[in-house]
Amino acid sequence: MEDRGRHHALASPRDVEAWCDTLLEDKVPKTCYEYYFLRIYDFYDYLKTDFQHPHLYNPVLLAAINHSAARTIWMVRVKRRREKAAKRQTEERDE
Numbered sequence: 001m002e003d004r005g006r007h008h009a010l011a012s013p014r015d016v017e018a019w020c021d022t023l024l025e026d027k028v029p030k031t032c033y034e035y036y037f038l039r040i041y042d043f044y045d046y047l048k049t050d051f052q053h054p055h056l057y058n059p060v061l062l063a064a065i066n067h068s069a070a071r072t073i074w075m076v077r078v079k080r081r082r083e084k085a086a087k088r089q090t091e092e093r094d095e
Helices: 013-026 029-047 059-066 068-094
Strands: none
Touching: 013 029, 013 059, 013 068, 029 059, 029 068, 059 068
C-alpha cells in the first residue's frame, strides 16, 4: 500500500483489486483466499465494529462485487458455503 500512497487500513476497492490481481499472478484462487484474502476481509470486518478505527464498509467485499480478480477469489468462499449447505441438507435428510 505504501507504493499507492495510502495507509494499509484505508484501502479502497480498487486497491484491493490491484492486490488481488498481483496475488493471482502466481497463485491459484483457493490459496489466495485461504492465506491472504480471508485475513484482510476479516480485518476490515473487525474495523467496522471498532470504535477507535471506524469503517463504514469493507473494501474487500466491495471489490468482490465490482471487480473481476477480487470476485474470482471471493467465489472460493461462495463455493465452500454452498458445498457446506448442501452437505448439511444431505445429513438432515439422512437422519
